[in-house]
Amino acid sequence: MEIKLKLNGKVVTGHVQPDTVLLDFLREKGCLSVKCGCDTSNCGLCTVLMDAKPILSCSTLAVRADGHEIYTLEGLQEEASEFVGFIADQGADQCGFCNPGFVMNTIALLRENPEPTDDEIRAFLSGNLCRCSGYDGQLRGIRAFLDSRKN
Amino acid sequence: MITIKEYVRVKTLEEAWQLNQNKMNRILGGMLWMRLGSGMVNTAIDLSELGLDAIEENEEEFSIGAMVSLRDLEVHEGLNCYTNNAVKNALKDIVGVQFRNMATVGGSIWGRFGFSDVLTVFLALDTYVELYKGGIVPLEEFANRKADNDILVRLIVKKVSGKVVYSAMRNQSTDFPVLTCAVSNVNGTYKAVVGARPAKAAVYYDKENRLINGETEEARKMFAEDVAKVANTQSNARGSKEYRTHLMKVLVSRGLVELGGLDGN
Ligand SMILES: Cc1cc2nc3c(=O)[nH]c(=O)nc-3n(C[C@H](O)[C@H](O)[C@H](O)COP(=O)(O)OP(=O)(O)OC[C@H]3O[C@@H](n4cnc5c(N)ncnc54)[C@H](O)[C@@H]3O)c2cc1C
Ligand code: FES
Ligand code: FES
Numbered sequence: 001m002e003i004k005l006k007l008n009g010k011v012v013t014g015h016v017q018p019d020t021v022l023l024d025f026l027r028e029k030g031c032l033s034v035k036c037g038c039d040t041s042n043c044g045l046c047t048v049l050m051d052a053k054p055i056l057s058c059s060t061l062a063v064r065a066d067g068h069e070i071y072t073l074e075g076l077q078e079e080a081s082e083f084v085g086f087i088a089d090q091g092a093d094q095c096g097f098c099n100p101g102f103v104m105n106t107i108a109l110l111r112e113n114p115e116p117t118d119d120e121i122r123a124f125l126s127g128n129l130c131r132c133s134g135y136d137g138q139l140r141g142i143r144a145f146l147d148s149r150k151n
Numbered sequence: 152m153i154t155i156k157e158y159v160r161v162k163t164l165e166e167a168w169q170l171n172q173n174k175m176n177r178i179l180g181g182m183l184w185m186r187l188g189s190g191m192v193n194t195a196i197d198l199s200e201l202g203l204d205a206i207e208e209n210e211e212e213f214s215i216g217a218m219v220s221l222r223d224l225e226v227h228e229g230l231n232c233y234t235n236n237a238v239k240n241a242l243k244d245i246v247g248v249q250f251r252n253m254a255t256v257g258g259s260i261w262g263r264f265g266f267s268d269v270l271t272v273f274l275a276l277d278t279y280v281e282l283y284k285g286g287i288v289p290l291e292e293f294a295n296r297k298a299d300n301d302i303l304v305r306l307i308v309k310k311v312s313g314k315v316v317y318s319a320m321r322n323q324s325t326d327f328p329v330l331t332c333a334v335s336n337v338n339g340t341y342k343a344v345v346g347a348r349p350a351k352a353a354v355y356y357d358k359e360n361r362l363i364n365g366e367t368e369e370a371r372k373m374f375a376e377d378v379a380k381v382a383n384t385q386s387n388a389r390g391s392k393e394y395r396t397h398l399m400k401v402l403v404s405r406g407l408v409e410l411g412g413l414d415g416n
Binding site: 017018047053108 | 152153154155156157158179181182183186187195197199222243244246247248249250252253324325
């Protein structure tokens with residue numbers, strides 16, 4: 001099936017099978033930040049924005065993205081660069097595998113709620129799993145970023 | 152993951168229904184539960200262009216389209232105001248925000264899953280499902296039916312007088328619940344809805360009229376004991392039968408205490 005969608009601001013087309021998942025389509029289009037970390041829709045690593053909402057690209061059929069707008073980390077470098085340094089400064093990333101999913105969902109969080117409390121951060125990011133850390137580093141990093149914006 | 156041979160974005164419910172009469176074809180909700188299977192689907196039927204993704208509210212009821220996401224329900228002001236955040240409390244621990252942006256209320260109710268927070272909270276309210284061929288049916292009746300080839304079009308929540316409280320026990324946040332529990336008083340009738348026993352949520356009424364003369368501590372305790380006596384529990388990896396029965400008494404009594412503190416509609 002032919003699909004046409006807006007990917008990181010540019011119109012792209014492609015040929016997909018009815019059961020091709022969006023994740024595979026995006027990787028084929030060169031968006032290698034989009035990774036697969038589980039097969040149960042649980043880990044959040046594959047998070048992308050579809051019509052500005054964070055979704056799991058591993059569990060979305062590519063045909064369902066036809067006519068929609070998708071953003072991956074490749075298209076949101078500038079927005080991400082504002083806060084990723086703060087997370088790195090806390091030593092939150094160990095192997096770093098979970099990072100793209102965390103960054104994408106943090107972007108979604110901060111757009112929806114620019115001044116979240118710690119509990120709101122925890123609740124919004126609870127669908128992003130990390131095998132290495134205890135999530136505290138990420139939380140401290142986001143908090144440090146938010147505090148820096150206030151000063 | 153399931154394999155899919157064909158994909159159709161239907162233009163009408165009739166087209167969807169016709170396709171759904173073939174057992175090899177499947178309606179797509181958010182596809183999250185469905186994709187865990189390994190079967191083959193001939194035609195995947197997508198309802199996303201039928202305008203079923205809206206929550207409408209008027210004086211009498213909420214009308215919730217089958218394709219409304221769990222996240223849209225969770226953040227809906229009207230629904231959470233009416234239920235004193237019980238809907239939000241029921242949905243907020245289901246996997247994650249991204250997941251809830253995709254999982255649909257239609258797929259969640261249609262599935263009649265044992266572990267369902269979604270089924271539990273809606274059973275506590277005055278809720279109906281609208282089926283394309285089957286018409287409007289009380290949710291409690293629908294929950295006890297076997298799945299057929301009809302289509303769930305929307306959920307209707309009547310704005311009757313009452314109040315509701317939700318709680319669930321999880322071993323770990325975002326895991327499947329060990330027990331789900333909603334307690335409500337709808338139109339003067341007390342209900343306790345308990346799910347993940349691990350069997351599907353069921354409604355328990357105050358048949359012994361324990362609460363008829365007010366929610367005293369003694370009355371609450373007796374009602375919780377009554378529920379625990381009739382609601383069968385089983386053991387699985389998440390908890391034992393005995394633990395679940397114990398939890399049930401605690402969650403039902405606590406729910407009633409909280410309910411007593413609410414103003415109600
Ligand atoms: C890993 C995981 C963890 C979960 N944890 C929880 C939890 O903790 N609590 C909880 O309550 N739920 C949980 N769920 C269930 C989840 O919330 C959804 O209820 C479930 O995924 C079904 O919703 P869906 O939109 O994905 O439906 P699908 O998977 O798309 O559909 C489910 C079934 O319903 C049929 N169907 C869908 N829509 C319709 C319709 N309109 N008419 C007729 N038939 C229809 C489909 O054909 C299919 O048979 C979990 C699911 C997964 C995969
Ligand atoms: S890859 Fe784990 S949720 Fe998508
Ligand atoms: S840093 Fe290794 S998975 Fe998160």
